[in-house]
Amino acid sequence: MRSLDALFNPGSIALVGAAHEEIKLGGTILRNLLSFRGKVYPINPKYRELMGIRAYPSVLDLPEPVDLMIIMRPGPEVPDILRHAAGRTKYAVVMSSGFAEIGETALQDEVKNIGRDSGIRILGPNCMGLYNPWQKLDTFFLPKKRLGRPKKGNVAIVSQSGAILSCLLGAVQQVRRGVSKAVGYGNAADIDESEIYEYLSEDRRTDVVVSYIESVGDGRRFVEKARALSEKKELIILKSGKGSSGQAAAFSHTGRLAGRYEVFHSIVRQTGIREAMDFDELMDAAKALSLQGTAQRSVQENPPSPPFVKGGMGEFEAASGQIGRRICIVTNGGGSGVLAADECMRQGLEVINLEDGARERLRQTFPHFYGINNPLDLTAQVKDRDYAVAMEELREDYDAFLLIALPNVLGITEGLAEAIRETFRRLQKPAVFYIGQGGISRRLTASLERMGIPVYPSPERAVRGLKALLK
């Protein structure tokens, strides 16, 4: 089996089903291919030219073999197109729907067999296709004005669903980060998540992999490839099709059986692969890993010194078992701090109380009515600089910081981002914010995210975002 390199980095592309206007999907794809660096061959028997490029009546008329053929024609036409493509392309991306997902299993099997017999490797059918900004490769059927494309970066997105792929592209873009590759692989008749994981584990442009899957073909191979990938890169997976309704829906969506989720969950858990439990968790993790995923990797390679261990075996065990998971919550709203502490417990993160020394130092520093605990409650009389002071004082005792700022009080200003910049940079510890909605919230969020601190709209989501940064 050859590497997928020519799929993600083709030199030339043919588009079967190219159209002249963007209202048609084949027109949008052609428009998006116009910026591709290599050669593009539109195929459409009705036109001699499309969007200023010479068009060809059929696959048989291609002047030379291509690396990649994109097929956007109704399902029943696809087998013949593929037969004609034999020897004329290495890869085919079958974007058309109308295969196993609507019960047309025989049609999909036919496509699969033609691929196997002709040596054409197939992505799809019923898929979103490829995006690789490093090569200006963009095969999506969605116009740029509706789906913004992230710039070049180090995050790879691997999604069985085009809808979820689109949302993940948005999440990466929202925090001004970029992608290395994005692929929607649909029904996975041939190329599947495992093969893509294998490819990405060797891809030097990729540091973080965010993946949405509905079904797994070969479970053993999946576990092997996912584990290998997670050892080399930051990997997070959301698996859907969890209950019977979801499984039925997954089958109707991509025509593959979702399998028993409990089995998947237990294997993923054992192998230490990060799993998101729902859409929001996947988006939130994508954001956290886009911003701090690589920094975190370097932190892990230089683990922090063990925590100060107080007497007693129970405390020793608790402390030594939890290195890397001790969370300090700093808040200006008590209720939000309570909710964050609750979620930390649910997520297996430790909200250990302050050391006596730290407590004393903070009592000296802060007004008497601040709640000197963990969560540290800065109350409604908070000042921007309090967050940095708290982080500095507690940096030795905690592995990560969950910061909560409700900007309804006058003491929280847009200067908060600047007030913690230097501390955040120097501490090199994972940190996320929950910022309450309204008022200066949007601008403050933008400033923090520009500095590399992900911001979430609820206490619990902030906790789960932070968790994605801890292994």
Added chain:
Amino acid sequence: MRSLDALFNPGSIALVGAAHEEIKLGGTILRNLLSFRGKVYPINPKYRELMGIRAYPSVLDLPEPVDLMIIMRPGPEVPDILRHAAGRTKYAVVMSSGFAEIGETALQDEVKNIGRDSGIRILGPNCMGLYNPWQKLDTFFLPKKRLGRPKKGNVAIVSQSGAILSCLLGAVQQVRRGVSKAVGYGNAADIDESEIYEYLSEDRRTDVVVSYIESVGDGRRFVEKARALSEKKELIILKSGKGSSGQAAAFSHTGRLAGRYEVFHSIVRQTGIREAMDFDELMDAAKALSLQGTAQRSVQENPPSPPFVKGGMGEFEAASGQIGRRICIVTNGGGSGVLAADECMRQGLEVINLEDGARERLRQTFPHFYGINNPLDLTAQVKDRDYAVAMEELREDYDAFLLIALPNVLGITEGLAEAIRETFRRLQKPAVFYIGQGGISRRLTASLERMGIPVYPSPERAVRGLKALLK
């Protein structure tokens, strides 16, 4: 025990700790009281006038008794202020912190005893206070420019935490709805959630009650009052302080024990009171109930006819037990539909498949590549009008609609809201949207919410928002 009517609808107010500038909390409160319809008496020994109103040196100098006294002075001063207030006010709102929440239990007990002996009923200490737009009453210490105030409406907010209260005010405002009353009751030394629930169950302005609590004083009384309230109004409660860290945090926040959450959860479940499991669920339910809470009540009073029951006892039981919980998912993104179906299962909602007749009708109506199932997959080639067509065709078979529109495709436009308006109005069934982020998303969301359809930013949150509309 007298009703809380004069607390929520006072005729006159004294503010102890009034200040002349908004940078001080006592200045912000006075500013907010300027629009109050009744008499306001600022109390501050240093000024003869504050913000254009005559000020008084002390409580003892008040020219007449008031209904409500707001106290914003350091904790240790509060007992003397209350002693002087005996006979001079019916209610005191002690906003100051520095009581049981930081270990000053004796101080709080002293305050409580003075209240009991003098007949002054106390809200707080350590609380956010009151907002009643029907009386232009606003005792919050947060400026309007930082915390917008919702207009008059039918949603009551009862929150132990001021931070969560602020967020809930934002949620109601975001969907252009209004509140009947909002109260942050803090440490609950005297007036607690149970007494407020009792008052609201008789309040004709209130149809929906959204409540955040950290601790419950008298469990038996709480259950009695919460149940009585939920029989008369739409009630949803979030209880925090669930794990040991959260319980410790709750204690540090309001100085009351959170109690064993499992006990709370099991009782609430048995009595059929709606419970939100985290902050997002509470906000999402607040939004759904603000928009469709009252409509839903009238739907419940005229329950839909039982579903068509196919043969077999198992199916009969499943169907008859699930009246009111049959969800139809209509999506233009397969993966989002799968995630929604998964969440419906987790939430105990039924995603039953299409009846044969409906399936046949939809096959006639829609293109062959649409996925005619539940979820109904309108694919990337969706048109706005498809949603209304689907709802009309399936209106007899389902109790509620979960609609998903990913606006990355050209077939979804801002006209979608208009395209379903008439159907939504006529069907009178709960309906919510998940709209994907980006592009026209914001304007489309605003149009839908103006029509009374709540919009959520993820499939799972849409499911949980919809669930809040079903009992």
